[in-house]
Amino acid sequence: MTMRIYHLFIFGMLLAGFGCKEEKLEPLTKGGKAPGMVSNVNVDNQPGKVVLTYDIPSDPELLYIKAVYEIRDGKKMESISTFYNNFVTLEGFGNTDEREVKLYAVSRSEVSSEPVTVKVKPLTPPVMSTLASLDFSEDFGGITARFSNEDSASIAIGVLTRDENGDPVQSDMYYTSQTEGEFSVRGFDDTERWFGLFVRDRWQNYSDTVWKLLTPLFEQQLDKANFRSMKLATDANMFGSGPLTNLWNDKVQGGSSSNSTWTRTANGSGVPHWVTFDLGVTAKLSRFVEIPRGAFDELNLLYAAGDPRLFELWGATDYNPDGSFDGWTKLSEFEVVKVSGLPTGVNSNDDILRAQEGHQFKIPIDAPPVRYIRIKMLETFGNSDYFWMAELTFFGQIQ
Template identity: 40%
Template sequence: MKRIHILFFITLLILSACKQDVLGPAEKDNVAPGQVTNLAVVNLNGAAKISYELPADRDLLYVKALYTTKQGVKETKVSRFNSSLTVEGFGDTAAYQVSLYAVDKSENASAPVQVTVHPLTPAVKLVRDSLELSPDFGGVNVKFTNHTEESLAIIVLANDSLGQFSPIYTHYTNLRKGDFSVRNRPSVPTQFGVYVRDRWGNLSDTLIVTLTPLFEELLDRTKMKGVVLPTDAPLGHGGSIAGIFDGNTTGGHYHSSDAARMPQWFTFDMGVTAKLSRLTWFMRPGYFYSLHNPRVIEIWGSNNPSPDGSFDASWTLLTAYTQIKPSGLPEGQLSQADTDAALAGETLVFPLDIPKVRYIRFKTLKNWSNGTYVNFYELMLWGDTH
């Protein structure tokens, strides 16, 4: 019986301790901790890192910074295990005052210690100054450099259907450098604007240019059909050339058989003779930048393919292309930029001096897994048939 009483007493102690943990510190006081000392500032792009020494208070919980940017009052907190914090969200290089507080477990705050920071040029301005705009097929191409790898939005403006100069596309990125195109614009002189926004709402000024998009039109997929030549890769796993022209990026697909070897190719008739501007293919859903999706390819064109299937003088190399994963992450890992790019389709742009052709050979030199067959879900082509 004595043993039972002892066990019951121990259980009560454990429950009492758990209750105290849930409700907060066992003891509260009204004594504020000491201030942080020996402050040092390292100014960063649109931010500043502030180092300090902590007070000796045993119940110290965290350090917080309060400051005001052009976008309003902001707060940053770090635990007592840190000896520095970073204040960010500054949209210019003006001087800003930051107040630092030491806070204990009873939420008592020390008297503030004030320090002035002078942020370096923010990412929105750096990226804005790096922008390069040029005519592209059906629109405009925007190149940018983002040395800080800040998460940004690059907004493109043009006249909408009501003639209002307004945003028509937003490109989200944290990549160090890149480019993107905005299309489906007529081939007439067009005014485009571009500005940059960060996650705190800071905006750059707007770059405005007038340029004429290069003419192109989407070729009619219903006129496209496979042409089987002797050296083409055998099909397998329910794949077909028709599947990549069915208008469905998640349905019918091309799939070569296990007997295929690298390099390999398939041939199709576009149904029209065209000077091609660009080609887009869509990877297999669930396997972006992996397995048997084509990675290193060549696109060949002809108007009179040799019936023996050889790459003789009847074929012209239109372009060679290597697919690059935006994030550079290992296979099986995807960033949001990777997923967005995959859903938009992988687009290659043809050189301006290629000849008009009717027949296309899609040649894969390497897929993403170094495997023996190729698998993807849809293919689209643009060009000029006139």
């Protein structure tokens, strides 16, 4: 086996050195006869996949078992399992049609046995079951969709609208492997239009499209020129070079060389702690976008140190100057989730892009109109007793 790895290494070096020269890898051994066939095959039909178990032929030259099948007409697939296993998993089925699978035992010299043919009938695949669960309705600036994905499959939910000629146009694509969830699509005016949703998996199986005629709710961005910093009795102190007003000045680049691109509470603010500010108008909020510090030029601070991971947003139309939460309504709790799932200190390109786009947070549609906002910090990625942010942008309807 060591010599085999060495040969593969040399082969790779030759390809790198000569580029256009083609080499063909030889089987581990040459000659020999076909191994015996698998036997006692058992079929376990599952949602969108099938697991076959079998008895392996007793043959010292056996290398692997190969299953050949079609996931849909004309789309052939192969799945391989080593001789150490007595099962093989067939994935990628987009419907529940009955079909045949051929199982081959393959030797070290790449000689295949005669096939054993079995019939399989996958259960309802995730593209179909997720489509059946989809429900969507109008929301601020677009729609909100809810779904169930009981098999935790890696799927994409596509959102379509229609152009002036009535032709479908893709508006968004939402990727998920969650068992259930919801997402929103924004950017539309408050005129009636068609919205369609479909489901796709990584094998390019597509569901049908479900269409609805909906009218998005009116939404506008709140004017940051109206925002005002506040300091109530129980609010955290601000770090000297990161005043609260930096949170809405539309400056997100400049890094440590600039003191105008981020806001920061003082060290020792405690957990939890909060800050307060005035929107300048009373509005029924629909959503807000948070751009974290470090998204553009201090990447070592992104998803680290004082970068918020878990926080609450509170709102009020009036407040008690003693700094208590009397008269305040908790609008919701929000969590910043890294796209990659990588640990603190390790960020993927997708993590960085999401931070630069801004983390989108939806305000529950039944939340009351508010004028004053409190950010209550519960946890940062670095478990700090202070927090920082670069920018907040709010959307909704002015009352």
